[in-house]
Amino acid sequence: MEKYININEVAPADGTLKHPTAMAVYKNKLFVCDADKLWVFNLKNLHEKPSKINFQSDDKAVNDILRIKDELYITVTNTSRIYKINLKDKALTPYKWLDIPTPNGITNYKNTLYVVSIPADYTNATDKNVVYIIKDKNHPVLEKFNNMPALYDGAVVSKDGKTLYVSDWGTSSVYAIDTENKKEDIIYQYKNLSPADLSLHGDKLLIPDMVNHRVIIYNLKKNKVENP
Numbered sequence: 001m002e003k004y005i006n007i008n009e010v011a012p013a014d015g016t017l018k019h020p021t022a023m024a025v026y027k028n029k030l031f032v033c034d035a036d037k038l039w040v041f042n043l044k045n046l047h048e049k050p051s052k053i054n055f056q057s058d059d060k061a062v063n064d065i066l067r068i069k070d071e072l073y074i075t076v077t078n079t080s081r082i083y084k085i086n087l088k089d090k091a092l093t094p095y096k097w098l099d100i101p102t103p104n105g106i107t108n109y110k111n112t113l114y115v116v117s118i119p120a121d122y123t124n125a126t127d128k129n130v131v132y133i134i135k136d137k138n139h140p141v142l143e144k145f146n147n148m149p150a151l152y153d154g155a156v157v158s159k160d161g162k163t164l165y166v167s168d169w170g171t172s173s174v175y176a177i178d179t180e181n182k183k184e185d186i187i188y189q190y191k192n193l194s195p196a197d198l199s200l201h202g203d204k205l206l207i208p209d210m211v212n213h214r215v216i217i218y219n220l221k222k223n224k225v226e227n228p
Helices: none
Strands: 020-026 029-034 037-042 051-054 062-068 071-076 081-086 095-099 103-109 112-117 131-134 142-144 152-157 163-168 173-178 184-189 199-201 204-209 214-219
Touching: 020 062, 029 062, 037 062, 062 103, 071 103, 081 103, 103 163, 112 152, 152 204, 184 214
Parallel strands: 103 152
Antiparallel strands: 020 029, 029 037, 037 051, 062 071, 071 081, 081 095, 103 112, 112 131, 131 142, 152 163, 163 173, 173 184, 199 204, 204 214
């Protein structure tokens, strides 16, 4: 049976978290992106005061986080950087891994990373605000994956690597992109949808709808929403 931890148990409403946007788990640690820092909570002792990992002084929007085995990749939107942390190091120190235009969501299939970009003002998309691909994380080279500017937020790739799902605030939509032919299709769209980071649980795509304070469960096999 899967165990779910109420976030209030991990991070009580004591003012520690200001603007949490993403999280990742590694062994007994929970990492939470929060404005200009990364908090580290001890899941074995939920009453222990969290430690924090600081970034450069101009990094104000530590946005999304991706764990690949013993590595963390963290996007910082306002400074157009991706940082990397080696989780095997005793001192968890972020170092700049790659420059990318205002990155937001990040996901991977094996050693290939996909990163979506959102405009710096979160409103007016330019030709830089597209989906990017790094084909080999061990030899990072940034390339454009598509050419459709948008207000991208979340990204997640299917287990077989054949489909990339991305969310777009501008059209209140979630797109499915074929990773081979790059064909883009809207699979879910709803007026005033505010689709944030995405995640997959089996055949179900979880879509946080931030402004409307809900999570939409979209069944990819049945092509329909499972909850109201």
